Amino acid sequence: MTGTTAGTRPPTGRPAPRTVLRARRIGAARHLGVGLLLVGTVLPLLPLLVWAFAGQWRYPALWPAEGSLRGIRLLLEPRSQVPQGLITSTVIATTVALLACVVGYPAGRALGMHRFRGRRAVQFLLLAPVIVPGLASAVGLEVFFIRAGLSGTVAGVVLVQLMPTVPYAATVLGAAFANLDPDYERQARALGAGALQVLLFVTLPMLRPSLLLAGLFTFLISWSEYVLTLLVGGGQVTTLPLLLFAAISSSDTTVAAALGMLMIAPPLVLVVASTRLLSARSGAVVGMARL
Amino acid sequence: MTFGGTVAVDDLSIAIEAGSFTALLGPSGCGKSTTLSVLAGLTTADTGDVLFDGTSVLGVPAEHRPVGLVFQKPLLFPHLSVADNVGFGLRMRGTATRARSRAVGEMLERVQLAGLGDRRVGQLSGGQEQRVALARALVLEPSVMLLDEPFSQLDSTLRGQMRALLRQLHDESGVTTLFVTHDQAEAVEVADSIALMLGGTLVGHGPPQEFYTRPASLAAARFFGVGNEIRGRVGGGRFTTGTSSLVVTTDTADGDAVLVIRPEAVRLDAAGGGAAPVTGVVTGARFAGTHLRVDVELGGQLLLMQVPVGHRITVGETVAVELPPGACTVFAVGEA
Numbered sequence: 001m002t003g004t005t006a007g008t009r010p011p012t013g014r015p016a017p018r019t020v021l022r023a024r025r026i027g028a029a030r031h032l033g034v035g036l037l038l039v040g041t042v043l044p045l046l047p048l049l050v051w052a053f054a055g056q057w058r059y060p061a062l063w064p065a066e067g068s069l070r071g072i073r074l075l076l077e078p079r080s081q082v083p084q085g086l087i088t089s090t091v092i093a094t095t096v097a098l099l100a101c102v103v104g105y106p107a108g109r110a111l112g113m114h115r116f117r118g119r120r121a122v123q124f125l126l127l128a129p130v131i132v133p134g135l136a137s138a139v140g141l142e143v144f145f146i147r148a149g150l151s152g153t154v155a156g157v158v159l160v161q162l163m164p165t166v167p168y169a170a171t172v173l174g175a176a177f178a179n180l181d182p183d184y185e186r187q188a189r190a191l192g193a194g195a196l197q198v199l200l201f202v203t204l205p206m207l208r209p210s211l212l213l214a215g216l217f218t219f220l221i222s223w224s225e226y227v228l229t230l231l232v233g234g235g236q237v238t239t240l241p242l243l244l245f246a247a248i249s250s251s252d253t254t255v256a257a258a259l260g261m262l263m264i265a266p267p268l269v270l271v272v273a274s275t276r277l278l279s280a281r282s283g284a285v286v287g288m289a290r291l
Numbered sequence: 292m293t294f295g296g297t298v299a300v301d302d303l304s305i306a307i308e309a310g311s312f313t314a315l316l317g318p319s320g321c322g323k324s325t326t327l328s329v330l331a332g333l334t335t336a337d338t339g340d341v342l343f344d345g346t347s348v349l350g351v352p353a354e355h356r357p358v359g360l361v362f363q364k365p366l367l368f369p370h371l372s373v374a375d376n377v378g379f380g381l382r383m384r385g386t387a388t389r390a391r392s393r394a395v396g397e398m399l400e401r402v403q404l405a406g407l408g409d410r411r412v413g414q415l416s417g418g419q420e421q422r423v424a425l426a427r428a429l430v431l432e433p434s435v436m437l438l439d440e441p442f443s444q445l446d447s448t449l450r451g452q453m454r455a456l457l458r459q460l461h462d463e464s465g466v467t468t469l470f471v472t473h474d475q476a477e478a479v480e481v482a483d484s485i486a487l488m489l490g491g492t493l494v495g496h497g498p499p500q501e502f503y504t505r506p507a508s509l510a511a512a513r514f515f516g517v518g519n520e521i522r523g524r525v526g527g528g529r530f531t532t533g534t535s536s537l538v539v540t541t542d543t544a545d546g547d548a549v550l551v552i553r554p555e556a557v558r559l560d561a562a563g564g565g566a567a568p569v570t571g572v573v574t575g576a577r578f579a580g581t582h583l584r585v586d587v588e589l590g591g592q593l594l595l596m597q598v599p600v601g602h603r604i605t606v607g608e609t610v611a612v613e614l615p616p617g618a619c620t621v622f623a624v625g626e627a
Binding site for chain 1 (some may be wrong): 331333352353354355358359360362364368369370379380383384427431
């Protein structure tokens, strides 16, 4: 127990009263901080929830004049394109998550496991898509996509969404590899495992928390991606963010709110399910510091 | 099993007898771990060959060599249980589940970890982890066991127990064992034969006694803490230093030389007229537990010797000491 008091220790061996009080204050402050964070995150969602079920809600009323299930019903109707949008969003986000991890794996391995000339430069370049506005690059890409016939296709959208996602996958996996002792793989080989067996039975299982984390990040990025999808999809690829923005610009707040709630649901579920991975002792987090 | 290859920069050629327990001894950085790595197939030597029972295994990748490898760190796979760790190699081979469980169970018993198969890796102590690592390698019934300072991370009592266990496992199975260490006391205690490496080359290979009585080089003698290096000249079967001259058996060419003898081999020639008496003056005497450590000044050089505790030794007295020819090794000056 690190004594924070400059005074003498009590002879009984229990921590000094002042130390205990300070520890309690720190605990209370921490709880307050977490509480504020929760409130700050959840509070804005409450009006949204109310709006989703609102019929008429005019300022300055504190509560909608009447409730309505119109918003919810519209979501379920095929002509609103919401069911299609949901499927398309899910398919694209899952595919992008998988591909980004597949592409990010060798990059992460090289960055995390090896020291080579220009490593820092590569690390920086890999983060370029995060620094440079996606719109700028996507406009140029769209020209090539049109020529390649990828414009307006799901495949095209998936490809362009690799741009903001691969940096995250590579960084998370790079951290994971930085934290992985290369001797594990050597030991596995000495035990008779071939290269593929080492990958399947040793490397990937040991990297599992980081792989899930990378997958989560990239899924979330793809799920809420608007500009790139709009640009490359050209109105032919309909994802939830596109529908949401359309609803917002049509000033139909009820539908927009309902759609918003729908959009939040899967990511919320995923994040809650992955909170175990974000514990301080997890290799994924420790590796970040090492990278 | 013979192998000759390039390690780091230097040449290394060493032959290990089948079924023997050999200690590969040397200070850190002398190439011992690299040698093991080449033997295991994890590193490729720049030049040279690796032969198992006379057949070259140079093209054989690590996963196909009949070699068991245990590192300093136990490197147990954290996502697998103890039993799954031990059975890992068998699973990679495609051994059926039932046969695998049986082999794993037997092996765990032999390393005194019976019943701990379901434990997770994080629940084990350091000694238990290393025993699992041993079991994991031995269960594959390798032709050769390579161990890279496997007990250096453990405390000394545990280390002693693990050495005894390893020795027992070796004697039961007769597997050729190569044990890397930088601790010469450990090597002497556990191995039948010691291969001493200094600076990437083999400087001696033989039973432990040889390193004490007949070290192959001055560097080897120093590594084993020889204690005494007397400078002088060799000529006509005699070694001369200052005013003393003694008979020595050596094939060193005549010229400047260094005579090396262990302190415990130097005899106090109380009666006089011994085989090779040499006189000197006592400059210090200190109690060292099991003996008295006595410093004798011999023609300007220091000779360390040991004397039984009961003896009366006074600083300043002239003594005659005997350096038995059998305990002396002479090296030409400049011989490293």
